[in-house]
Amino acid sequence: MTILITIITLSIIGGILALILSIAENYIANYGECTININNNKELTIEGGNSLLTTLITEEIFIPSACGGRGSCGYCKIKVDEGGGPLLPTEIPYLSNKEQNENIRLSCQIKVKNDMKIFIPEELFSIKQYKAIVSKISYLTSDIKELYIDFIEPKEIEFKPGQYIQLLAPKYGTNKEEVYRAYSIASTPSNKDHIELMIGLVPNGICSTYVHKHLKENDEITLNGPYGDFYYHQGEDDMICMAIGSGMAPIKSIIDYVFENAINRKIVFFFGARTKDDLFYLEYFREKERQYSNFKFLPTLSRPKDDDEWNGDIGRVTEILYSNLDGSKNKEAYICGNPMMVKDSIEKLKEFGIPEKKIYYDEF
Amino acid sequence: MDINPFIIFFAAIFTNNIILSNFLGMCSFISVSKEIETSFGLGQAVTFVMTFTTVLNFLIYHYVLVPFQIEYLRYIVFIIVIAAFVQFVEMVIERYAPALYLSLGIFLPLITVNCAILGVSLFMIIREYTLFQSMAYGLGAGIGWTLAILAMAGIRKKMKKSSVPKGLEGPGITLIITGIMALAFIGFSGIVQIQ
Numbered sequence: 001m002t003i004l005i006t007i008i009t010l011s012i013i014g015g016i017l018a019l020i021l022s023i024a025e026n027y028i029a030n031y032g033e034c035t036i037n038i039n040n041n042k043e044l045t046i047e048g049g050n051s052l053l054t055t056l057i058t059e060e061i062f063i064p065s066a067c068g069g070r071g072s073c074g075y076c077k078i079k080v081d082e083g084g085g086p087l088l089p090t091e092i093p094y095l096s097n098k099e100q101n102e103n104i105r106l107s108c109q110i111k112v113k114n115d116m117k118i119f120i121p122e123e124l125f126s127i128k129q130y131k132a133i134v135s136k137i138s139y140l141t142s143d144i145k146e147l148y149i150d151f152i153e154p155k156e157i158e159f160k161p162g163q164y165i166q167l168l169a170p171k172y173g174t175n176k177e178e179v180y181r182a183y184s185i186a187s188t189p190s191n192k193d194h195i196e197l198m199i200g201l202v203p204n205g206i207c208s209t210y211v212h213k214h215l216k217e218n219d220e221i222t223l224n225g226p227y228g229d230f231y232y233h234q235g236e237d238d239m240i241c242m243a244i245g246s247g248m249a250p251i252k253s254i255i256d257y258v259f260e261n262a263i264n265r266k267i268v269f270f271f272g273a274r275t276k277d278d279l280f281y282l283e284y285f286r287e288k289e290r291q292y293s294n295f296k297f298l299p300t301l302s303r304p305k306d307d308d309e310w311n312g313d314i315g316r317v318t319e320i321l322y323s324n325l326d327g328s329k330n331k332e333a334y335i336c337g338n339p340m341m342v343k344d345s346i347e348k349l350k351e352f353g354i355p356e357k358k359i360y361y362d363e364f
Numbered sequence: 365m366d367i368n369p370f371i372i373f374f375a376a377i378f379t380n381n382i383i384l385s386n387f388l389g390m391c392s393f394i395s396v397s398k399e400i401e402t403s404f405g406l407g408q409a410v411t412f413v414m415t416f417t418t419v420l421n422f423l424i425y426h427y428v429l430v431p432f433q434i435e436y437l438r439y440i441v442f443i444i445v446i447a448a449f450v451q452f453v454e455m456v457i458e459r460y461a462p463a464l465y466l467s468l469g470i471f472l473p474l475i476t477v478n479c480a481i482l483g484v485s486l487f488m489i490i491r492e493y494t495l496f497q498s499m500a501y502g503l504g505a506g507i508g509w510t511l512a513i514l515a516m517a518g519i520r521k522k523m524k525k526s527s528v529p530k531g532l533e534g535p536g537i538t539l540i541i542t543g544i545m546a547l548a549f550i551g552f553s554g555i556v557q558i559q
Contacts, residue, residue, distance in 0.1 A: 002434075009432055013424070013441055017448040029455045086466055089402070111458075 037117045053108040062127040062224055069108035076107045083116035126158050129224040137217050140280035143201040144246050145212060149194055156192040159185060161232045161257040162250040165225030169207035172214050181207035184250035188257045200246035230362035232257055237330040239265055242317050242345050244272040247336035250362055254334055266294045272317040273301055276308040298324055318344045325352060332358040339363045367558060369500035375558040376504025382480045383512040384546040389480025393513055394538050403517035407510025409471040414481050417446045418502030421485040422495055442485045450476045480509055
């Protein structure tokens with residue numbers, strides 16, 4: 001009897017409170033329809049009350065955000081000229097004085113309560129969410145897999161060579177939450193209906209474990225993109241490309257793009273691995289080397305095994321840099337690797353007299 | 365318990381300060397007391413929520429829980445009442461008082477689970493207060509909490525210029541100061557006693 005009364009009264013009290021809250025949510029937190037003016041040329045009419053970030057995502061405008069709207073990464077900055085309300089204490093730590101004066105706001109913190117006027121960089125409009133199918137999975141090395149991905153909806157992607165997409169790892173096994181992880185595109189933009197990714201297995205990595213242990217051919221996946229300010233820059237300077245491991249992906253995209261478009265630039269590609277087993281696409285680039293006189297491919301092993309029968313360079317990519325660069329002044333560099341390798345490479349390249357603004361890099 | 369509500373009000377601020385005599389609500393007390401301004405904002409929010417939830421919980425306790433003889437459910441019921449009330453108030457002031465929301469509203473989610481607020485509601489039952497006594501106690505306890513956190517923020521502001529031993533920085537030294545403040549507040553305890 002007591003148990004029954006307990007349960008009933010608790011449910012009634014809980015129910016009444018929930019009812020009051022949902023009524024309040026409908027009447028008090030209902031801000032009606034609001035219009036968002038984007039870049040003075042696009043108007044969205046949406047239901048107010050949600051954060052600007054969530055609202056824009058529902059309208060399929062993807063603002064970069066790593067923390068998912070908790071206000072801890074500070075990536076989702078956009079310019080809000082009207083209707084943003086006063087600056088919130090939760091935003092201030094992420095905004096410099098200059099940004100505050102330019103009306104830059106954290107879009108995950110401000111709510112849409114009235115008509116707004118915002119500015120979003122044009123390139124963010126090309127970011128879309130894709131449904132796609134994995135048509136082929138192959139091993140490049142024992143811990144790097146190559147994925148061929150065909151788009152289903154939307155059917156085509158536009159990107160710059162070197163940029164990356166974010167792949168969704170769903171809930172699986174012991175993984176209880178969905179996460180997005182960034183992977184560079186290895187194919188060139190001329191292939192609009194499919195992309196290739198190179199995914200290295202990270203110990204305990206949520207997404208890479210999913211790709212290596214669970215994902216099968218013909219599985220459907222979700223991804224969004226393209227993102228990133230690491231991409232091919234037009235010009236005539238000689239190009240120095242440096243990559244280790246799966247960092248080859250964006251570099252391959254850039255190099256293939258140059259060849260595809262018959263751009264006449266000199267390219268040296270330094271590719272580092274530990275042993276011969278960790279090397280891949282060796283024949284592919286050697287073939288290119290034979291085909292194009294202005295392309296030089298320099299794979300190097302940092303710790304070759306005795307039975308590797310390796311007669312190429314030995315050492316890290318940064319160590320073989322000096323002996324393989326000519327003295328010509330105009331050079332630009334593209335680097336993709338782990339933070340240590342990128343830092344060392346930048347230092348070495350600067351010693352070599354390459355200005356910092358001509359060194360483009362992507363860390364993973 | 366037949367004590368004048370005014371006496372309870374002053375006692376709750378000085379002699380029975382919820383932080384310094386009961387050590388309740390320490391979490392936000394320690395983490396938010398870095399700046400005087402934010403401390404004051406949080407103090408206001410705590411005072412407001414404390415006063416209203418005490419009254420609300422008083423009514424629910426005496427008109428719902430007692431008639432059904434399920435007083436032992438008060439812990440759960442009080443917590444959900446406080447949580448719902450905070451949610452509701454947050455919605456209301458965000459809509460109708462944006463300026464207030466800016467200074468007070470962002471602290472509201474922080475104090476949903478502030479144990480001082482639950483503590484006040486439970487003390488009111490144990491001490492068998494009437495409605496007016498409870499109201500006075502809630503308001504007084506809130507003001508007392510604000511007073512304590514403001515004092516702490518003031519001290520921590522001064523302390524920024526002094527060198528604190530490495531191992532005591534942050535929460536460590538704050539807890540020690542809280543203890544010393546509590547000793548100082550014992551000085552008031554001769555004035556009145558509520559318990």
